[in-house]
Amino acid sequence: MVARKSLEQDHCPSARALDVIGDWWSLLIVRDAFDGLTRFSEFQKSLGIAKNILTERLRRLIASGILESAPASEGGTRMQYRLTGKGKDLFPVIVALRQFGERHLFLPEEPHSRLLERATGQPVRLEVRAQSGEPVGPDETVILKVPEPE
């Protein structure tokens, strides 16, 4: 395989996002981080990912500013991995995936984990809305492309 084409310079923001977190593991790591995991072994155990790959993915996520690492104890070499502000901005992505999964990938009676508002215990929702506040679907939108320079 020749190195995969980078989407780093694509004009489409979704494509650039996928360039950063579009691989098999990154969003699962981010999900676990939202879930409060911080240590190498916690991610490894939770995901069943090979350790060398986890190492490499953590490095990438740190390099792209989504995670940050800090010594787990004073002067120690072991690290804790936490979401940065940028990383926390992936919250809607995870919630969107969750909502799709809930709707289409579980049998009617099959139990799944739920995302609740801490204060009320009520489920949270996510919708694409117009400026007016009205929900909009894909058919009510258009993409405005960036004009190609000559």
Added chain:
Amino acid sequence: MVARKSLEQDHCPSARALDVIGDWWSLLIVRDAFDGLTRFSEFQKSLGIAKNILTERLRRLIASGILESAPASEGGTRMQYRLTGKGKDLFPVIVALRQFGERHLFLPEEPHSRLLERATGQPVRLEVRAQSGEPVGPDETVILKVPEPE
């Protein structure tokens, strides 16, 4: 590589969703489908994906009910690929990725494509909200896990 662990039986809806569309290409194909592309060659040209991989991805997306194929012309063998209802439910995922990309992966002056409401030309937004309608961030939520059977 031993076959990668399937997340098909995971209790987390996000994980199941990633099991279906979490590879390098699927969401890019879906994005292009939202953008109106329907033909093999259009996807191939737009993405620069190898043809055999595109073939395989289209098959997977059809198998999982996200795309459907129909003959492009009466009785012909060439296919058109379109999003199903299930596929259109990935809209918020794409928009969430876009919003993250817009916010973090472009320089201040760098142009990017925009997603606009067709009727008004205004940008669309997406937010995670509580039942009350109030926006909620990751710190205001909890995951309710599925109890493990004995």
Added chain:
DNA sequence: TCAATTGGTTTAATAATGAAACCATAATTC
């Protein structure tokens, strides 16, 4: 102090991907 756990790195085998060649069918041109 000794044993076990944590947090990795290295190595070797296997799977996934990409590029290119190839081919049948469909659409276009002459």
Added chain:
DNA sequence: GAATTATGGTTTCATTATTAAACCAATTGA
């Protein structure tokens, strides 16, 4: 309507990515 070109793939092969397992140094626990 014959020849040409474009489309929609499939096959093959070389390369890269991922995995599991072995290994190891530094912490932590007993």
